[in-house]
Structure formats: C-alpha cells, structure tokens
Amino acid sequence: MPTQESSTPAQIVGAGFAGSVVARELVEAGHQACVIDKRLHIAGNAYDETDAHGVLVHRYAPHTFHTNGGHIFEYLSRFTEWLPYEHRVLGIVDGKRYPFPINRNTLNQLYDMDLDESGAEAFFERVREPREPALTREDVVLNSVGRDLYEKFFLNHTRKQWGLDASELKAGVAARIPARSNIDDRYFTDTLQVIPKHGYTQLFENILDQPNITVELEVDFENIRGEAKTSRTVYTGPIDAYFKYCFSRPPYRSLRFEHGHLPNVAHYQKVGTVNYPNDHAYASITEFKHLTGQRHTGTSIVREYPQEDGPPYYPIPRAENEALFKRHEELARQEPNITFVGRLAQYRYYNMDQVVGAAPAAAKRIIG
Known part of the structure; x- marks a missing residue:
C-alpha cells in the first residue's frame, strides 16, 4: 500500500527541465506530483512552437542541447528522438x-x-x-x-x-568561450550535440505524460502558497521570490525577443547565430531553420535584446550577488519540506544538461 506521503502529491513549482524531471522521477518511485506553472505552457524557457508561418521557433532564445554526460543523454533519449546539430x-x-x-x-x-x-x-x-x-x-x-x-x-x-x-x-x-588555435568553429565542443527531433515542447510532454503527474498552467505559486495539501514542495523559481524579498533582491539579467519572418528567403544568415558585439541594441540574431533542419520557403529569426528589467533569465555572476544568495540559501536550509533546484532557485548559470543531471539527485533526496 502507498504511504500517506506517496499518496499526497508533491507540489512542483515550474514546468521547465528541473521541475519536469523531478516530477517524473518522483512518480516513477511511486509518488504523485502536481506541476504548476504561471505561464500558458510547459517547457519553461525551452518552449518551442510552430509560428504563424509554419516554422518551428524557440520562443525564449535558441536552445541547443550539448553534454559530455552520456547518462544524461540516455535519460532524455527515453522521451525524444534526436537530430545531430552543432551550433556555429x-x-x-x-x-x-x-x-x-x-x-x-x-x-x-x-x-x-x-x-x-x-x-x-x-x-x-x-x-x-x-x-x-x-x-x-x-x-x-x-x-x-x-x-x-x-x-x-x-x-x-x-x-x-x-x-x-x-x-x-x-x-x-x-570559461564557456575559450580561444582555439585549431580551426574548430563549433560553439561547443561537447561530445554529444543534438536537438530534439520533434521539438522541446514534445520532449516535455513525454516527460510529463504519466497518470500520477497532473499539470496546472496559469497558476502563480504566490496565489496558492499554503493552500495545497502536499507532502513536499519543489521550487524552481527565483529563491528571493520564495522568501518574499526579505533581503535585497539578487540581480538577474533579462532578455527581450523580437521575432520576425522573411517570406521566400531560404536562409537569412550562414549559421545559426550571429553576434553583434559592437553594433545595434540587440546582441544577436538566430535563424531557427539552421537549428531544426526544417525545410520551408521562408525563414524565421529572433533578435535578442539584453535588458535589466523583465523576467529573470541569468543570475549575474558577481561576488556580492553570491553573498546575497548565500543569505537566502541559509533560510532555505531551515525549510525541511522545500527543495530548491534549478538555475533561478540555486542562483547558478546552469546549462540544460546540468539541470537535467541535478534534478534526479534532488528527487532521490526527497524520496530518501
């Protein structure tokens, strides 16, 4: 018979990589999980969809999966087929x-x-x-x-x-972008570099496709905090938001995206992403057909505009910000039924594979 804890759903805040993988791990261990997200969709910042012109685009900047962790690749391969893709x-x-x-x-x-x-x-x-x-x-x-x-x-x-x-x-x-004396022009040098064959959103749909996982969208954790009967909460949002900004807020960098489509243009640029270090307000332009291999008479692009205000995307790596996070982390240790995992919850610049690798370990700690 299931224990009281396993029959009471764990509350997972965030339907990105961290939350989705933890939810899957918990239900495979005999627990139940309720995943909530305040957005209209699952998959977090990896969310992709077909735009109005029929091109598969990544709504929140390009996401290319690269890893040296064979076990992480094998884990995700349960939920997707892959296309080889080396980002340039x-x-x-x-x-x-x-x-x-x-x-x-x-x-x-x-x-x-x-x-x-x-x-x-x-x-x-x-x-x-x-x-x-x-x-x-x-x-x-x-x-x-x-x-x-x-x-x-x-x-x-x-x-x-x-x-x-x-x-x-x-x-x-x-350290992510070293100089090279050879002619290797790949942005990453990991042994495994791929992209989900049918998109990231379908990958997440497959991860969350379990009878004991429920998904509730357009639900803000702040509006239901303390209401749900739950054995455990897994929190993947900004750690300072969880503690209601009781200290100064550690700064994050945000992005604004300007999507566009060019009809009857086979390719807009030669590679997936072009950086503009010295010109324009945008930092880069990405063309999605390079990433997905999709064939289409037109092409869709996105310009990325870094900015201070807006949804948090990147923790800013400075010593004083790390010290401020440590104060929040000390509070987190006093929350026995809360697990903090992911880029925002741990104030770390994690790659996708690092989040996927950390999530099962977090689930094991909960189960243990």
Missing part, C-alpha cells in the same frame, strides 16, 4: 563576419595572416596579457587573447549582455 556562431566586427569563439581562421581573416596551429599558439602567447590570479572575466580574456581581440569581440558585448564591464564579472562566465 559568427561575430560581426567592423562589418565583417568572423568565426566565434576565436579560432585560427578568425586570426587569419582578421589580421590577413596564414598561421598554422603552432603559429596561432605563438600568436596568442605573444599578445596575451598575463593576469594572475585571473579573478574577473576581463582577466580571463586578456590572459587568453590579449587587448585587441578583447576590445573587438568581448568589451562591448559584455557591457551589452550583462550591463556591466568585464572587470565587474567573476571569471567563470568567460
């Missing part, structure tokens, strides 16, 4: 397009050189500005590629993306 990005500098992250071809095109791999390594060694210890994003980039490349590709882009100078951000945020 170009950066616009002085009106010309260059491979990004910076690699040997970037150097050769930018400086009109003909470097081989050892020559590129020697170039980086010659121009780099040693920074030890490398504490900030600026330190990491200058230590890697030197002043000129920093100013061309990183200085203004960082200000646009984060609303701060690179010297004001922790070093970790720069």
Whole structure:
C-alpha cells in the first residue's frame, strides 16, 4: 500500500527541465506530483512552437542541447528522438563576419595572416596579457587573447549582455568561450550535440505524460502558497521570490525577443547565430531553420535584446550577488519540506544538461 506521503502529491513549482524531471522521477518511485506553472505552457524557457508561418521557433532564445554526460543523454533519449546539430556562431566586427569563439581562421581573416596551429599558439602567447590570479572575466580574456581581440569581440558585448564591464564579472562566465588555435568553429565542443527531433515542447510532454503527474498552467505559486495539501514542495523559481524579498533582491539579467519572418528567403544568415558585439541594441540574431533542419520557403529569426528589467533569465555572476544568495540559501536550509533546484532557485548559470543531471539527485533526496 502507498504511504500517506506517496499518496499526497508533491507540489512542483515550474514546468521547465528541473521541475519536469523531478516530477517524473518522483512518480516513477511511486509518488504523485502536481506541476504548476504561471505561464500558458510547459517547457519553461525551452518552449518551442510552430509560428504563424509554419516554422518551428524557440520562443525564449535558441536552445541547443550539448553534454559530455552520456547518462544524461540516455535519460532524455527515453522521451525524444534526436537530430545531430552543432551550433556555429559568427561575430560581426567592423562589418565583417568572423568565426566565434576565436579560432585560427578568425586570426587569419582578421589580421590577413596564414598561421598554422603552432603559429596561432605563438600568436596568442605573444599578445596575451598575463593576469594572475585571473579573478574577473576581463582577466580571463586578456590572459587568453590579449587587448585587441578583447576590445573587438568581448568589451562591448559584455557591457551589452550583462550591463556591466568585464572587470565587474567573476571569471567563470568567460570559461564557456575559450580561444582555439585549431580551426574548430563549433560553439561547443561537447561530445554529444543534438536537438530534439520533434521539438522541446514534445520532449516535455513525454516527460510529463504519466497518470500520477497532473499539470496546472496559469497558476502563480504566490496565489496558492499554503493552500495545497502536499507532502513536499519543489521550487524552481527565483529563491528571493520564495522568501518574499526579505533581503535585497539578487540581480538577474533579462532578455527581450523580437521575432520576425522573411517570406521566400531560404536562409537569412550562414549559421545559426550571429553576434553583434559592437553594433545595434540587440546582441544577436538566430535563424531557427539552421537549428531544426526544417525545410520551408521562408525563414524565421529572433533578435535578442539584453535588458535589466523583465523576467529573470541569468543570475549575474558577481561576488556580492553570491553573498546575497548565500543569505537566502541559509533560510532555505531551515525549510525541511522545500527543495530548491534549478538555475533561478540555486542562483547558478546552469546549462540544460546540468539541470537535467541535478534534478534526479534532488528527487532521490526527497524520496530518501
């Protein structure tokens, strides 16, 4: 017979990766779960849909799945077929397009050189500005590629993306985009790089397709807090919101999306995403047909505008923000029946695979 706890649904706040995977894990262990989300849809920021023109688009910026964790890939493969996809990005500098992250071809095109791999390594060694210890994003980039490349590709882009100078951000945020002496022009180098064959939303529908999982949309946790009879709450929203902003709010970076469609245009740009580090208010343009492989007579794009106000997307990696989160985390430890998991709840810049990897562990702690 089920225990009282297993027969009382766990309340899962948020239908993104963290909440959906935790819900699935709980019901497979014999529990029940009620997933709520204040949006009109499941899948969180990974939500995709066919637009009015018949093109599959990602509503909240492009999402490409990449991981070195074979077990994470195998876990999600239970719920989707995959298409291979390696994301490529170009950066616009002085009106010309260059491979990004910076690699040997970037150097050769930018400086009109003909470097081989050892020559590129020697170039980086010659121009780099040693920074030890490398504490900030600026330190990491200058230590890697030197002043000129920093100013061309990183200085203004960082200000646009984060609303701060690179010297004001922790070093970790720069580790995602290292320079390369080879000609590998993939944005990521993970061993597994794919995209769900039928879209992210269907992936989430399959994860949540269990008799003991109920999903309630357009439900704001703040409006029902304390009302539901639940054995456990799993919270994936901003941790400061859960504690009703009892301390100063840790800052987040938001985004605004401008979607558009171009009829009778096979492709708008050569790669999935083009960055605009020095020009325009938008930071990038993504063309979705590159990601999905879809065939269509027209093409759909999205421009991303980083901004301070709006829904939270990215925790801002600064020491003072981390200290403020730690104060909230201390309060979280005093909540025995609440589990905080995910990018916003843990104030961490997690990739999708990291969230998927963390969610089963959170479920096991609940079950245990």
